[in-house]
Amino acid sequence: MATQRPLSPHLQVYRPQLTSVLSIIHRMTGVWLCAGGVMLAAWVLAIAQGPQAYAAFTAFAGSWFGKLLFISFLFALYYHLCNGIRHLFWDAGRGYSIESVNRSGLAVLAVSVGATAGTCFALAQRLGVLA
Amino acid sequence: MSANLRTPLSRAVGLGSAKEGVAHWWHQRVSAIALAPLTIWFIWVLFQTIGQDYATVREYLRQPWTATLMISYLVCLFYHGRLGLQVVIEDYVHQRGIETTLQILVKFAAFLIGAASVIAMLRIAVGG
Numbered sequence: 001m002a003t004q005r006p007l008s009p010h011l012q013v014y015r016p017q018l019t020s021v022l023s024i025i026h027r028m029t030g031v032w033l034c035a036g037g038v039m040l041a042a043w044v045l046a047i048a049q050g051p052q053a054y055a056a057f058t059a060f061a062g063s064w065f066g067k068l069l070f071i072s073f074l075f076a077l078y079y080h081l082c083n084g085i086r087h088l089f090w091d092a093g094r095g096y097s098i099e100s101v102n103r104s105g106l107a108v109l110a111v112s113v114g115a116t117a118g119t120c121f122a123l124a125q126r127l128g129v130l131a
Numbered sequence: 132m133s134a135n136l137r138t139p140l141s142r143a144v145g146l147g148s149a150k151e152g153v154a155h156w157w158h159q160r161v162s163a164i165a166l167a168p169l170t171i172w173f174i175w176v177l178f179q180t181i182g183q184d185y186a187t188v189r190e191y192l193r194q195p196w197t198a199t200l201m202i203s204y205l206v207c208l209f210y211h212g213r214l215g216l217q218v219v220i221e222d223y224v225h226q227r228g229i230e231t232t233l234q235i236l237v238k239f240a241a242f243l244i245g246a247a248s249v250i251a252m253l254r255i256a257v258g259g
Binding site for chain 2: 027030031033037038040041044045047048049054055077081084085087088091119122123126127128
């Protein structure tokens with residue numbers, strides 16, 4: 001049925017809330033992680049292919065653009081993991097009160113940002129970038 | 132107006148459901164539950180392999196448990212991703228032709244990339 005009426009929930013008049021913003025980030029990180037999956041597949045394929053293909057992959061991954069991609073995938077992974085666990089609790093019927101939803105939302109943000117920063121720091125240290 | 136004067140409800144009652152109403156939802160949850168620990172493990176793999184030379188990384192990945200978990204991770208990842216992209220397309224693409232095309236492309240791409248990466252892992256695990 002092709003109707004021209006506006007579709008709910010009328011995004012143009014809603015004030016963004018923590019819950020709705022975190023919800024759309026969950027979707028965006030999910031879509032972005034599909035691209036991350038392609039990158040992971042490229043890594044595995046390069047290793048199966050041989051040293052030359054692997055060198056080409058690491059050259060790309062080591063470039064500033066590759067590092068930027070990696071950090072964005074890492075954040076998306078942590079966020080989607082944490083918020084996904086939040087979703088699983090909701091699926092079990094827990095944590096639906098407004099206070100609880102806001103508290104778990106802030107926790108997801110804090111943990112995913114903290115874990116991304118911590119992992120990047122530890123990986124950089126392992127690579128000897130920070131020395 | 133339909134020639135059939137029975138209500139849609141009376142035509143459906145008693146035929147039983149296809150029992151597939153929540154299948155997609157369940158598959159998404161079950162693959163998510165599998166992916167949660169696998170993701171933690173994958174972060175650990177990153178720490179073991181980053182900056183290492185080719186031979187070391189290949190030797191690392193060809194260990195039986197590492198190869199098993201990596202293949203499990205790849206399968207769950209591309210399956211979960213395909214289920215998620217399907218819902219995103221259903222929700223935001225409203226032109227029937229484009230929607231159907233995208234849905235088919237996503238299914239093909241997920242299977243193809245998933246199959247390619249699993250076969251690559253098998254080559255690493257059992258190849259010379």
